[in-house]
Amino acid sequence: MAMPQSHLAVFTISVAADLAGMQIQNLRVYERRGLIEPARTSGGTRRYSSADVECLVRIRELLEEGLNLAGIERVLELEQEVRDLRRRVSEASEASAGPLRNA
DNA sequence: CTTCTGACA
DNA sequence: TGTCAGAA
Structure with missing residues (x-):
């Protein structure tokens, strides 16, 4: 299956x-406010991944919804936690919900 | 073009 | 929260 977004692209701050x-x-x-931490080149230039850009878009949307940066930081934190929990559940389900394990 | 910090509305 | 100055 082809992956929709190849998370391999990186952008400079101006492009991002x-x-x-x-x-x-x-x-x-x-x-500075701790909402994002883009990777850096050896020279110190920020290198935003496509995932970072998507994160920035979410930040802008949340700002437009009236949240402040502190609130957005909590949202992003919780979204990551939910993502992690769902992954764990998926893995657990995959390990136990096999086709009739030792009946 | 990029980086950072400090200051301010 | 966003913008500006100033130096590197």
Whole structure:
């Protein structure tokens, strides 16, 4: 199966800001506030992955919903927790719900 | 073009 | 929360 989004692409801050519909300065602000932590090149330049860009879009949407940066940080944290829990459940289900294990 | 910090509305 | 200054 083909994967819709190849999470292999990386962007500079200017491109990431453009894709997310944000100002470059705001991306740096969000990082200072602890909402995002993009990877860095050996030279220190931020390198935003497509996952980071998607995260930025979520940040913008939550901001438009009226949340402040502190609230958004909690939302992103909880979303990650839910994602992790669902993964664990999926794995547990996969391990026990086999085709009639030792009846 | 990019980085950072401090300050301010 | 976002923007600006200033230095690197």
